[in-house]
Each structure stands twice: as C-alpha cells, then as structure tokens.
Amino acid sequence: MRDFSRDHAWLSINTATIRKQGDLLQISEACARHGIRAISPWRDQVAAVGLQATKAAVRRHGFKLSGYCRGGMFPADASRRQEARDDNRRAVDEAAALEAACLVLVVGGLPQYSRPGSAVSLDMALARTQVEDGIGELLDYAKSAGMPLAIEPLHPMYAADRACVNTLGQALDICDRLDPARTGALGVALDVYHVWWDPELHAGIRRAGLARLLAFHVCDWLVPTRDLLLDRGMMGDGVIEISKIRQAVEAEGFAGFSEVEIFSEADWWTRPMDEVLTTCIARHRSAV
Amino acid sequence: MRDFSRDHAWLSINTATIRKQGDLLQISEACARHGIRAISPWRDQVAAVGLQATKAAVRRHGFKLSGYCRGGMFPADASRRQEARDDNRRAVDEAAALEAACLVLVVGGLPQYSRPGSAVSLDMALARTQVEDGIGELLDYAKSAGMPLAIEPLHPMYAADRACVNTLGQALDICDRLDPARTGALGVALDVYHVWWDPELHAGIRRAGLARLLAFHVCDWLVPTRDLLLDRGMMGDGVIEISKIRQAVEAEGFAGFSEVEIFSEADWWTRPMDEVLTTCIARHRSAV
Numbered sequence: 062m063r064d065f066s067r068d069h070a071w072l073s074i075n076t077a078t079i080r081k082q083g084d085l086l087q088i089s090e091a092c093a094r095h096g097i098r099a100i101s102p103w104r105d106q107v108a109a110v111g112l113q114a115t116k117a118a119v120r121r122h123g124f125k126l127s128g129y130c131r132g133g134m135f136p137a138d139a140s141r142r143q144e145a146r147d148d149n150r151r152a153v154d155e156a157a158a159l160e161a162a163c164l165v166l167v168v169g170g171l172p173q174y175s176r177p178g179s180a181v182s183l184d185m186a187l188a189r190t191q192v193e194d195g196i197g198e199l200l201d202y203a204k205s206a207g208m209p210l211a212i213e214p215l216h217p218m219y220a221a222d223r224a225c226v227n228t229l230g231q232a233l234d235i236c237d238r239l240d241p242a243r244t245g246a247l248g249v250a251l252d253v254y255h256v257w258w259d260p261e262l263h264a265g266i267r268r269a270g271l272a273r274l275l276a277f278h279v280c281d282w283l284v285p286t287r288d289l290l291l292d293r294g295m296m297g298d299g300v301i302e303i304s305k306i307r308q309a310v311e312a313e314g315f316a317g318f319s320e321v322e323i324f325s326e327a328d329w330w331t332r333p334m335d336e337v338l339t340t341c342i343a344r345h346r347s348a349v
Numbered sequence: 350m351r352d353f354s355r356d357h358a359w360l361s362i363n364t365a366t367i368r369k370q371g372d373l374l375q376i377s378e379a380c381a382r383h384g385i386r387a388i389s390p391w392r393d394q395v396a397a398v399g400l401q402a403t404k405a406a407v408r409r410h411g412f413k414l415s416g417y418c419r420g421g422m423f424p425a426d427a428s429r430r431q432e433a434r435d436d437n438r439r440a441v442d443e444a445a446a447l448e449a450a451c452l453v454l455v456v457g458g459l460p461q462y463s464r465p466g467s468a469v470s471l472d473m474a475l476a477r478t479q480v481e482d483g484i485g486e487l488l489d490y491a492k493s494a495g496m497p498l499a500i501e502p503l504h505p506m507y508a509a510d511r512a513c514v515n516t517l518g519q520a521l522d523i524c525d526r527l528d529p530a531r532t533g534a535l536g537v538a539l540d541v542y543h544v545w546w547d548p549e550l551h552a553g554i555r556r557a558g559l560a561r562l563l564a565f566h567v568c569d570w571l572v573p574t575r576d577l578l579l580d581r582g583m584m585g586d587g588v589i590e591i592s593k594i595r596q597a598v599e600a601e602g603f604a605g606f607s608e609v610e611i612f613s614e615a616d617w618w619t620r621p622m623d624e625v626l627t628t629c630i631a632r633h634r635s636a637v
Contacts, residue, residue: 171588174572183590189548218506220546221572221588231548258508260477260519284462284509289574300459300509302471 062308063316065349072345073099073127075278075322076106079337081330085110086118088334093122095338099318101128101276102159104152112155119159127318128211128250128276129161134169135195136188136225137176145176145195153203162317163211163275164203165250167224168192174222188225196247197239204246211250211275212236216258218289229256229265236273243272251310252278252322254293257301263309271314279303279349280323291326295340297348307349319349350596353607353637360633361387361415363566363610364394367625369618373398374406376622381410383626387606389416389564390447392440400443407447415606416499416538416564417449422457423483424476424513425464433464433483441491450605451499451563452491453538455512456480462510476513484535485527492534499538499563500524504546506577517544517553524561531560539598540566540610542581545589551597559602567591567637568611579614583628585636595637607637 065071074097076088083091085106092100100119107115119126132152137145156164169175169192172182182188196210203210214232215224226232232249240247249269256262266274281299286292296303307319321341323329329337353359362385364376371379373394380388388407395403407414420440425433444452457463457480460470470476484498491498502520503512514520520537528535537557544550554562569587574580584591595607609629611617617625 183588185546185590216506217504217546218574218577221570225546227546227548258473258505258513258515260515282509286506286577289506289577300471302473 062311065319066346069096069342069345070098071318072097072342073101073125073318073320074338074341075101075130075320077103077130078321078323078329078341079334080106082334082337085115089118089122089124091334091338092124095335095342097338098123099125099127099320101126101130101320101322103130104155107155112158116159125318126159126161127320128163128165129156129159131165131167132199132210133166133224134175136169136172136179136191138172138179141172141176141179146198149195149199150202153199153206153208157206157208161208163209163248163250165211165213165276166196167213167215168196168226170220170222170225185220185225192225193235193238196235200239200247209245209275210247212248213250213252214255216255228259228261229269230261233265233268233273245272248273248275250276250278253301253303253306254278254280254282257282257306262306266309266313269313274310274313274315276320277307277310277315277317278320278322280321288326291324293323293325295323295329296321296344303349319345321345350599351604354634357384357630357633358386359606360385360630361389361413361606361608362626362629363389363418363608365391365418366609366611366617366629367622368394370622370625373403377406377410377412379622379626380412383623383630385626386411387413387415387608389414389418389608389610391418392443395443400446404447413606414447414449415608416451416453417444417447419453419455420487420498421454421512422463424457424460424467424479426460426467429460429464429467434486437483437487438490441487441494441496445494445496449496451497451536451538453564454484454498454500455503456484456500456514458508458510458513473508473513480513481523481526484523488527488535497533497563498535500536501538501540502543504543516547516549517557518549521553521556521561533560536561536563538564538566541589541591541594542566542568542570545570545594550594554597554601557601562598562601562603564608565595565598565603565605566608566610568609576614579612581611581613583611583617584609584632591637607633609633
C-alpha cells in the first residue's frame with residue numbers, strides 16, 4: 062500500500078467539500094495554495110463560473126481531475142427521457158473538455174425524484190432497468206468521447222431518491238453485462254461512505270479488479286449521523302476503517318487519487334476554506 | 350395472497366408504535382378495544398409494568414404475541430460479555446413466559462454501541478463474528494426453552510450502532526451455518542423498512558422459505574426521511590411496495606401476522622393512541 066503519511070501527492074478534493082465557502086475559481090486557488098494536485102468538480106459549480114474559466118483554472122494550476130460529478134439520474138417517464146439523455150451527453154462533453162479521469166454516475170432512484178415532473182412510480186425493478194438501459198445508451202456516446210463512466214453505488218438509504226444501485230456487487234453486475242470485455246470504458250466509483258457496511262465489500266473489490274476501479278472517494282460515517290445527506294464526517298472522525306479499504310483497492314493495483322468528498326452542513330461547510338483543506342491534508346496523511 | 354381488505358385479523362401491533370402515548374397495559378386495552386388480536390411488546394415496556402401484569406393482560410385480552418422485542422446486542426468486549434449472555438437468556442425466558450412466536454434479535458453493531466462501556470473497536474468483521482458466536486450460544490438455550498430466534502437484518506444505516514447484520518442474505522447465511530437442518534429454531538424477522546431497497550430481496554425470500562420466515566414487519570420509507578431512527582412512515586405514506594413483498598413472503602407459505610412497527614417522533618408518537626390504531630387498521634386493509 063502506498064505511504065500517504067509523508068505528503069499529499071495522491072489527495073484530490075471533491076469541490077463539494079467546500080462548496081459553501083466559495084466559487085470554483087476561489088476553490089481552485091485555495092487548492093493550489095495548499096499544494097493539492099487534483100480536484101473533482103461538480104457540474105453546477107462549473108456552470109456558475111463557466112466551462113472555459115474552469116478549463117483555464119485547471120490548466121493554470123496544473124490540476125488533474127480525479128472525476129467529474131456527475132451524470133446519471135436515468136429513471137424518467139416518457140416526458141423526461143429525452144431530457145435525461147441530453148443532459149447526460151452534455152455531462153460527458155464537459156468531462157471530456159476538462160480531461161477528467163471519469164464521469165461519475167449517480168444513477169437516480171424512482172423517476173419522480175430522479176427527473177422531477179415524471180409520473181410517480183414505486184417500481185424499483187423498473188427504475189433499475191431504466192438505469193441499465195440509460196447507462197448502456199450513454200456508454201456508446203462516452204466511448205466515442207473517450208470518457209470512462211464510473212457507476213457510483215450509493216448507500217441504501219438513498220435508494221428511493223438518489224440511486225437505486227446500492228451495492229458494489231449490483232454495480233459490477235451492470236458493468237459485466239454492458240462491458241463484458243472489461244475495456245476500461247465502464248467501472249465504478251467506490252466511495253467508502255456508501256459501501257463500508259457491506260459484508261461483501263472485500264469480495265466485491267477483488268471481483269472489480271483494476272479494470273473496474275475508476276475512482277476512490279473518502280470521508281467518514283459519524284455516529285450518530287444527524288442528517289441522511291449532509292452529515293458526512295472528516296476521515297478519522299467516524300467508524301469507517303478507511304485504510305483497510307484503501308489497502309484492498311490498492312491490492313488490485315489501483316494507484317489513483319484518494320478523493321475527499323464531504324457534505325457537512327452543520328460542521329465543515331461552516332468553517333473557513335483553508336481550515337477545511339488543512340484538515341483534509343492532515344487526515345489524508347493520518348487516517349486514509 | 351390473503352385478502353387483508355375486509356378485516357384486520359392478521360394485524361399485529363408492535364407496541365413501540367404507540368410507546369409515547371401510554372404504558373403497556375393502556376396499550377393493551379386500546380388494542381383490545383380496536384379488535385386487534387396480536388401485539389409484539391418491547392422488554393422495557395414489559396419491565397415498566399411487570400412481567401406478571403403483562404402476562405395477565407395478554408391472557409385477559411386473548412392476545413397472540415407475533416414476537417418479543419428484543420434480544421441481541423452481542424458484540425461486547427470481555428468485560429461486557431457475561432452481561433450480554435445473561436441479558437439474552439432473560440429475554441428468552443420472558444418471551445417464553447409470554448408465549449411469543451419468536452424472540453426478535455437486533456444483533457448489535459460495534460461493541461462500544463452494542464454494549465456501552467466496551468472498549469472502542471472499528472472492526473466490523475470481528476463484530477460479525479461475535480454476533481454469530483453469540484447467536485450460536487443463545488440458540489442452545491432458546492431451543493431448550495422452545496423459543497425460536499428471529500434474526501432481524503437491519504438497514505445498512507444502522508450497521509455501526511445497532512446491527513451489523515444488514516441484508517437478508519447475510520442473516521440467512523448465519524441461519525444456514527447455525528441451523529443447517531432448518532429446524533424452525535432459527536430464522537429471520539423480515540421488516541420491509543430494512544430490506545425493501547435490496548436488489549436481492551426477492552431471491553432472499555425464496556431462499557428463506559417458510560422454515561426461516563418467523564416474522565413480518567411493516568411500516569413505510571418516507572422521502573425525505575428526516576431522522577435515521579425515528580422517522581418511519583405509516584404504510585401507504587412512503588415508497589415501499591409493501592404488498593409486493595407480502596406477496597413474496599406468502600408465496601413461501603407464510604401465514605402469520607403482519608406486525609406494524611413505526612418509530613415516529615415528530616408524527617405518530619404525537620397523535621392520540623386511538624387515532625394511530627385506527628390508521629394502522631385502515632392502512633393494514635388498504636396498503637399492506
């Protein structure tokens with residue numbers, strides 16, 4: 062396993078981690094100031110400052126993009142299906158323009174949450190079929206753009222409203238059906254927050270192998286967790302054995318960035334940007 | 350599938366559903382008044398009025414007990430292991446005294462949460478081993494008391510602090526190792542709240558079969574869910590396809606009670622007991 066204790070060469074900052082403290086250009090300046098080599102921006106943050114300005118900042122600071130957040134939200138009724146398709150193709154285009162390592166897919170839950178305005182449905186099996194169909198269709202487009210797609214299995218507590226792909230095994234089943242040759246065009250974004258609880262996690266990581274491990278995200282699970290979405294913890298403040306998971310991922314040959322992604326309304330989003338980044342760096346060294 | 354639309358003969362009330370509105374004797378009176386035939390009480394509620402008084406109330410009203418809540422919390426450090434063992438044996442004794450259909454096991458998470466005072470550990474694999482060892486040991490005692498043990502897989506959001514058995518498949522693996530002959534002494538309590546999201550749910554129900562399906566619990570998953578523990582919804586108010594799950598359970602031959610278990614601090618716990626029970630009955634007919 063790589064030694065992270067001496068530097069933060071393999072730290073990436075998911076820019077949602079400090080989204081309340083500044084715009085993407087200010088976040089980029091701060092990351093550069095702290096010697097951070099990689100970021101992973103969100104589409105709304107890019108849109109707010111413009112794709113060209115983002116591209117210029119990425120080039121100026123020499124950033125790598127460990128990923129681009131995010132495509133997905135595939136379940137939709139007929140009235141919203143074209144919107145979902147177009148939106149995802151634009152996400153691929155933006156990711157390609159920024160030379161991201163992959164486009165992260167949060168696949169969506171039931172259609173009324175995934176694409177608001179869609180008719181209400183409680184049919185999870187149908188939502189899952191629509192997800193797989195949507196990824197299959199997008200994959201052709203993404204291949205032509207040379208942009209790998211990373212399915213992010215989300216914690217089961219988000220099954221209804223954010224993603225009906227809820228385990229690594231389920232994500233890998235989709236990968237195997239749509240990309241049986243393991244070409245590198247389709248894989249997973251493994252976020253410890255979503256998968257740490259899974260008794261099949263380590264078997265899943267071995268099954269994934271290097272070809273499917275496109276991104277590795279870290280944060281921590283707090284006890285108690287006070288909000289289902291916005292109470293993620295800083296690495297080391299919760300119960301996840303992060304380094305044991307990183308060890309398993311690296312045993313498969315993964316040698317990419319460790320991307321910090323923390324949504325924390327009551328804590329980290331209220332602190333100064335520099336304090337958050339300083340803490341991310343320290344915890345990257347001690348707790349990842 | 351049984352027709353629940355005409356009566357509520359197969360409705361059971363888990364007494365936590367109205368725990369804030371009265372003690373167990375008052376709850377029993379109310380259930381009897383509404384023609385409810387079965388309840389499932391919690392140990393602290395029994396302790397508050399006394400086991401003998403509970404027994405007398407159960408006899409007076411002719412209640413069946415669809416289950417008894419709850420044993421478990423197995424992970425513990427050495428200093429708390431005897432406490433865990435003794436506590437679980439008392440739970441079996443109480444369940445037997447009340448002639449419950451099964452003792453429900455919420456198995457516990459990490460030892461510091463499962464048995465407070467235990468040394469801090471983040472080792473989920475170890476906690477899972479302790480759970481299996483604990484169930485194995487308790488099973489011998491429960492068999493001699495004629496009390497079936499029902500492992501309740503809990504939603505993954507409770508993995509750290511309440512139960513590190515988080516999928517039906519994982520629970521069935523334990524059952525198969527400890528009771529390979531499927532004697533009826535060990536099975537699962539299937540609560541739709543905990544398992545509805547699982548893409549392997551229906552395969553798991555088929556695998557469980559009648560021998561392992563000891564209890565069936567219902568409520569609903571609300572979107573948004575405002576609290577990880579205390580924001581369960583009334584059947585029909587959320588996104589779970591409850592009747593589809595009941596259909597699968599009954600296809601295996603399950604013909605027991607449908608037990609309503611709702612923890613709802615901001616809503617159902619604030620309403621009058623009779624209103625909650627009237628609603629449970631109506632939704633049992635229309636949404637289960």
